[in-house]
Amino acid sequence: MIDDVIRTRRTHKSFGVEPVQRDALRELFELARWAPNHHRTFPWRFRVLGPESFERIKEAAGPSEAPKLERAPTLVLATAALSGDLISDEEDVCATACAIYAVLLGAHERGLAAYWRTPRVVRTRAGREALGVPDGERVLGLIHLGPARSSPPAPERPSVETYLSYLP
Ligand SMILES: Cc1cc2nc3c(=O)[nH]c(=O)nc-3n(C[C@H](O)[C@H](O)[C@H](O)COP(=O)(O)O)c2cc1C
Known part of the structure; x- marks a missing residue:
């Protein structure tokens, strides 16, 4: 369910060493197609x-930050391509x-471990250039993926x- x-x-912050294969990645990232998206800007x-x-x-x-990037065998940069219109950009993020x-x-459904991470480097000019991110894209993070090695507690x-209320 x-x-x-x-x-x-x-x-997850601890992963097995086996990278996620391309066919599995394709299947996984195909799910993104179905995300809700105003004006269908994708x-x-x-x-x-x-x-x-x-x-x-x-x-x-x-050297101080790099070792943390080695935690997972597969890293995926997630960005949003923005238009410059404030309202559309907020919705697109x-x-x-x-x-x-x-x-x-x-x-998770497939038994893979994942971690949405926003390391400092992806917010820097050098980090963006390292990954070829053009100016019009906002970096939302790095997704770490790989085999699960533990069951982190919730x-x-x-x-x-505390967050749900009913208005009159
Ligand atoms: C936008 C976003 C950025 C995040 N960045 C980090 C991060 O840089 N470092 C980190 O340890 N966790 C990061 N997380 C993961 C959260 O710490 C984690 O979701 C939270 O502790 C709740 O744990 P859970 O995902 O197991 O429910 C991020 C989560 C989101 C949604």
């Missing part, structure tokens, strides 16, 4: 890092977040009463 997939998905962009781009981003990250979440849920969460 979708409820169980939503409740049991976790952020703004999400996903770039799977290969060995050269991985070396470039590690170099841009520097939201749509891209929905698309990323679809991928995270799909990964962090405490506020109850529904």
